[in-house]
Amino acid sequence: MRGRSLTSEGAVDSIHRETLVTRVFCSTLFIVAAGTLAALSSAGCSPLGPSSTATNLPNAAISVENFSGTLKVQGVAFYSFTVVDGGTTYLSLLSLKEAGVDSDVLVAIGIGVPRGTSCIATNVLSVKATGGLQLTGTTNPGVHCAVVFDPGNLTKDATFSLNIVRPK
Amino acid sequence: MKMFRFFRFGAAVLVACLTGAACSSTTAPSEADSSITPLEFTTLTFAGTLEAKGNGFYSFVVGQAGPVGLTLAAVQTPGGAALSIPVGIGVGVPSGTGCARSTSQTTVPGLAAQMTVTLNPGTYCAAVFDTGTLTAAVNFAMRIRHP
Numbered sequence: 001m002r003g004r005s006l007t008s009e010g011a012v013d014s015i016h017r018e019t020l021v022t023r024v025f026c027s028t029l030f031i032v033a034a035g036t037l038a039a040l041s042s043a044g045c046s047p048l049g050p051s052s053t054a055t056n057l058p059n060a061a062i063s064v065e066n067f068s069g070t071l072k073v074q075g076v077a078f079y080s081f082t083v084v085d086g087g088t089t090y091l092s093l094l095s096l097k098e099a100g101v102d103s104d105v106l107v108a109i110g111i112g113v114p115r116g117t118s119c120i121a122t123n124v125l126s127v128k129a130t131g132g133l134q135l136t137g138t139t140n141p142g143v144h145c146a147v148v149f150d151p152g153n154l155t156k157d158a159t160f161s162l163n164i165v166r167p168k
Numbered sequence: 169m170k171m172f173r174f175f176r177f178g179a180a181v182l183v184a185c186l187t188g189a190a191c192s193s194t195t196a197p198s199e200a201d202s203s204i205t206p207l208e209f210t211t212l213t214f215a216g217t218l219e220a221k222g223n224g225f226y227s228f229v230v231g232q233a234g235p236v237g238l239t240l241a242a243v244q245t246p247g248g249a250a251l252s253i254p255v256g257i258g259v260g261v262p263s264g265t266g267c268a269r270s271t272s273q274t275t276v277p278g279l280a281a282q283m284t285v286t287l288n289p290g291t292y293c294a295a296v297f298d299t300g301t302l303t304a305a306v307n308f309a310m311r312i313r314h315p
Contacts, residue, residue, distance in 0.1 A: 028307035069265070078261035080227075114227035114262040114291060117216070143227075143262055
């Protein structure tokens, strides 16, 4: 009886140990699964497949204008546009070619207001023609301008293409 | 009793005067109501070279609604000889690489404003352009008077 009893107590202990091990295993599995889900979620993934996050531009109604022309050595060119609803305007230098050849020199782009015979830029950045959204500026309702100028890096007259993404 | 009625009537009149407009006194218009802000004008000079078949423009800001005057004061040869050749002048809004004119006319240089338009506050441009009469580049000077 004693031995049986002992056997029985051992079985109970064994069951308890197994239960404990199972619980620890399940808890660990749960934590790992939750962590994995959280990591996937934060990475923009889903167990159901990759998901895409919509990138909303802050302006509900935008207009894209292309400003193309010739930029002389140490020259300036600007383009005026009217904004009815205020918002953020983005500039993107799409291409720059010196004598017809792609150029990776830095030229300056800016957003400002037309005054006199030029564009008074309040926000200026030196960029290469990468095609991304390179310069942002707040444009209130009114007339504004985008300007491109050579700070002294061009060795030949260049053609350029600049996109102006602005609120309507 | 009559005295009481008299006081009651007087109190009613007082309340009516305090709450209604019937007894309000007529107030003269205050100085702020009657004042008219005089327009202050700025005169700008737009001078440059006008190529044959070319054009140029000058941007300016109108701060108060009012008359804007353009005076084509001079057209000269590059050597400085005065010309009375007609050229185009106009007013509009800067747009793209130019000036989108809403008003324009052809005129010869003179001492008085050849064009006057009433504009609201905003950004505008004054333009000068060859209407086809130029055979060579000329120098010009234009006065822009705006509020």
